[in-house]
Amino acid sequence: MTMESAVRPTAKEKNPQIRKVVLSSLVGTVLEYYEFFVYGTMAALVLGDLFFPNGSELAGTLAAFATFGVGFVARPVGSIILGHYGDKLGRKSTLIFSLTVMGVATVAIGLLPTFEAIGPLAPILLVTFRLVQGLALGGEWGGAALMLVENARPERKGLMGSIVMIGVPGGLVLASIITSLSVWISGDQFAAWGWRIPFLVSALLLVIALFIRLSVSETPEFKAAKAKQDATPAAPIGLVFRRHWVDLFLAFGVAAPGNAIFFIIATFTVNYATSGLSIAESTVLIAQGAAGVIYCGTIPLVGLLSDRIGVWRTALIGAIVAGFFIPFYFSMIDTKNPWIMFVAMTIGMAGVHALLQAPQAALFSARFPVAVRYTGVSLSQAIPTTLIGGTVSFIAAWFISLTSDVSLVVIYVLGLAVLGAACSIGFRVRGRNHPIS
Template sequence: MTSTTSSPRRAAAAAFIGTTIEFYDFYIYAFAAALVLGQLFFPSENPMLSTMAAFGSFAVGFIARPFAGMVFGHLGDRLGRKKMLLVTIVLMGLATTCIGLLPTYAQAGIWAPIGLVVLRLLQGISVGGEWGGAVLMASEHAPKGRKMFFASFAQWGSPAGLLLALIAFRCISEMEQDALMSWGWRIPFLMSGVLMMVGLAIRFGVPESPEFAEVKDSGQTSENPVLEVIRKDWKSILFAALAVTIGSGGFFFTNTFMITYVTQYQGIAKTTILDCLFVVTVLQFLSQPCSALLAERLGEGRFLKWVASLCILVPYPMFLLVQTGNLFYMTAGIALAVILLAALYAVIAGYMAEAFQARVRYSGISIAYQLGSGVSGGLTPLIGTFLAGHFAGQWWPLAIFFSGLALMSLIGVLGLAYLRGVNAKAVGLRLSQGVV
């Protein structure tokens, strides 16, 4: 028999620190793709083609995520959340460290980009399994009535990891160009090995999720949770995948594509946009827990509907401010968008988790999140780069694209709210009829 003592604060802290490390690894690849990987691994006379090739390798990691979500979701619902989180943090740390040791195209020819893509796939597999487990370890340890807020700690790791990645790249961006391109770019990747050991030490000390332990002790674990959740809850998976669209795609729009946009199409220095994004990320880091607390007071469903609606409108003032080229106005414009994205991102994890039963919850939220973020997050920088090149000098196609991502999230939130209402009525009817 499994015995698990709930430890809400410790579980929330472990979820936060673990996802911070995972997202640091993921974001440093995104920044490297925007700044150096195109030249080092995909050299071309056309800078746009090199950048698109680098973003293509970035997208590869997202392609792996839905499949990884299925595999780790199955194992997490069968064997436990904690075991999967130990595996994913080791896998991410090793893959990222090895990227920092890779020879470039000039040194190894075609084997260099092949090795980069393979390691990027491993990164994607790791994140595909990490997110669902971290959310559930925090929410399933949470006190009654606080699941949404505690689940937000796993989401809080995203801006924290981004801050670490921005600091790392801001430091190396001060290097001489030759030093940066020869060895400086490797430093942020090699730091991952140290962070991996920190994450492992913290996660070893957290007990298994009490909700999973209860399911396991009662013999109610699913024989095939992936097939079960797809068969019974495919509508919840679909709407949840739509709901996370702007939370993933929007961040990679503002934090990854925007670097390329302002440096290549507006002639703004790399250090300027990195400073801008650093301030924006600090504001995101501070605002996310406040958004989760506000959502608890207002009601998560109502809060998410309003935020998703505002996200449809926000790219237009954002681009008007970015077009000024002024650091203060650029920061204000991007911050306005990111704070709204962060508000949705902070709350959506716990809202999604409530849509699935504990016996299939790891599988359900992992498939939904990785499907939604895999498509939107992986393709957004590529589509943005294409639109910026095709409509050179015009920002409105990019704003419309951003609004489309937000509209998909609004549809997903409305769909989840509808299903929750239907399920609540069904439960109430069974209770009134004396059916357990």
């Protein structure tokens, strides 16, 4: 079954805008993650030397990865701010705003002078625009997820919610393709000006994504809540933390192993393979991009699976598989064989990460009432992405500098997999005993 046929509306669907919703959420999320991941790729390749030139190569790399993490620190703040307006004003207008802000910040990074040109002001501006990127992304995932889940029939919420996750590998694939083209176009001038191309391409992509997103209507569930005059709390974040803090913790646990595995593959491996193993940049990016393409196809399949066996069971299976997979990942990368590297990345993203990520939109949204759902769902994704995804590349680089091998990295991810399994079961128990209110 293809993704298109899986989400094709039927007579029972009674929702003529479903195709627009799918396209809008998919294109908008792909673009926002593309813009976010382009920075991660450039942090691994050139930004350390261009914006943090003082000190050793390791220090520059760690500084670039730390700046990569700054965007993640801003995500929960963006989730609170944009979640507030998403719950009060609606999902559509908030998503349009977040998309525009992300696009402008990304283009601005592509136009920045380097440290050599303007000195310390360069890294300051880089960090500032990275913060803006993080704020914008903090409101994207939750809003796009709700556009899909709140437009779906009850028996298809797993499938529809999974589509938002295609934005993650879709953005990574697009970033890999455009970065590879930039390397090819600029050649040995990549560090001089070629690195700017992927950032500047965002301007064109933004226009296309905005055109599509403007054509979508507000979700039926949000409109129904407003029609019944269901009041949104003055501060949705307050209600989320008072009544749903357990759900936020469980969401953190469920999302933690997937964040670690994905960002190890998507960002850290680029530096680990190119600097540590002397593998060509193009080889790593092609393997990563090809794995991401396959991942785009497995996500809706896992979404269908989650509708049949349950979203919490799907997440549980993903956590268990993650624990078995991570000890073998680096051994496969260490072979330096492009095909084995491709297989490792494909298993990690299209298999392990898909099982962990695809059910999250439906799993998390079921735990929050409509009046605070944008805030709750956004934070459910933003907190683990910040604390785990935003730091794992830095932590992995630091661990390897301590031990000269990946043993501590493996132990770290194994611990997160155990946490993920326990929290998946916790969602099942809480869903039975504590209906949303």
